[in-house]
Amino acid sequence: MSAHRAERLPVALLLPGQGAQHRGMAAELYGQEAVFTAVLDEFFEYMGKEGCALRDEWLADPPDLVIDDASRAQPLLFATGYALGRSLESRGIRPAALLGHSVGELAAAALAGVFGLRDAAMLMRERTAATVAVPAGGMLAAAASVEELRPYLDSDAGVNSVVVGARNGPRQTVLAGAEPQLSSVERLLRDHGVSCRRVAARQPFHSPAMAHAVGRFERAFSTIEMRPPRVPIWSTATGARLRGEQATDPAFWAWQLANPVQFWPALDAMLRSRDFLLAETGPGQGLCMLARLHPRVRQGHCEVVPLLPSGADGALRTYRAAVTRMKQNNP
Known part of the structure; x- marks a missing residue:
């Protein structure tokens, strides 16, 4: 805790999206944390045969799944983020704000009561x-600003274009697009000395290539009841606090597939509203790394804690240590 801050901090959950997944993520908590286990079992049951298969693959030793494909990564990212959030609630840690990256925003919506878990399972299917x-493609993280990357991007934003897929930080930008265009941009960036790496994704999320998938996703949302969030959500679809009419709009959620992720603007807006203890509620520690770049964190006004380790080992120890720290800071 910073020496110049005596008050305790409210908790904001940061829920990660595609790219954070890894084999065995959070599996150590299954069977050891009762609420986490029960919530996951409920989710897998709602998903039907596909959910049972996914659970078996996730818990296999060694894990037996193609983790970077959206069919495996996306439901597991949603489920682990949501189950961790519910587990925290059972321990008396109730978040004052939620911020989810891509599919993590759907987990945030479920935790805030926008829709229930049964409907969430259908939505993930x-x-x-x-x-x-969706055309073959992917995502590319570049250590450069959006402005620095513009000369390498297509201006027409056609279905095969490479575009900005996520604004993760001032000089942390993710590009997205179909192949072979994405590989061509990657080669150009490397030739010009721009540091970049592939995100663990087999699909070009948050690019025009996803546009034709929007209609089906929107129809799914139109079949369920949605409510304004009970907990404030800072939306990475808009970079601002989610409004009630957005939360209940099927088109808003459907277009999240194709529109860029505004993580940094959303984080900045949330931290301008008040200070928080930021808890990364999902696998990996990528959002913690990004949050530590923010001035409010660097200056000691906000704190950052991961609920899970960067790899599969030590998940239970990391989670319980994080819970202890959050209870000490939670008003």
Whole structure:
């Protein structure tokens, strides 16, 4: 805790999206944390045969799944983020704000009561199905600003274009697009000395290539009841606090597939509203790394804690240590 801050901090959950997944993520908590286990079992049951298969693959030793494909990564990212959030609630840690990156925003919506877990399971099945016919592609993280990357991007934003897929930080930008165009941009960036790496994704999320999947996803949302969030959500679709009319709009959620992720603007807006203890509620520690770049964190006004380790080992120890720290800071 910073020496110049005596008050305790409210908790904001940061829920990661595609790219954070890894084999065995959070599996150590299954069977050890009762609420986490029960929530995951409920989610897998709602997903039907596909959910049972996914659970078996996730818990296999060694894990037996193609983790970077959206059909596996997306439902597991949603489920682990949501189950961790519910587990924290059972321990008396109730978040004052939620911020989810890509599919993490759907987990945030479920935690805030926008829709229930049964409907969420259906939505994850439809999200997966909607991406089946998406052109082959991916995502590329570059250590450069959006402005620095513009000369390498297509100006027409056609279906095969490479575009900005996520604004993760001032000089942390993710590009997205179909192949072979994405590989061509990657070669150009490397030739010009721009540091970049592939995101663990087999689909070009948050690019025009996803546009044709939007219709099916929107139809799925139109079949369920949605409510304004009970907990404030800072939306990475808009970079601002989610409004009630957006939360209940099927088109808003459907277009999240194709529109860029505004993580940094959303984080900045949230931290301008008040100070928080930021808890990364999902696998990996990528959002912690990004949050530590923010001035409010660097200056000691906000704190950052991961709920899970960067790899599969030590998940239970990391989670319980994080819970202890959050209880000490939670008003």
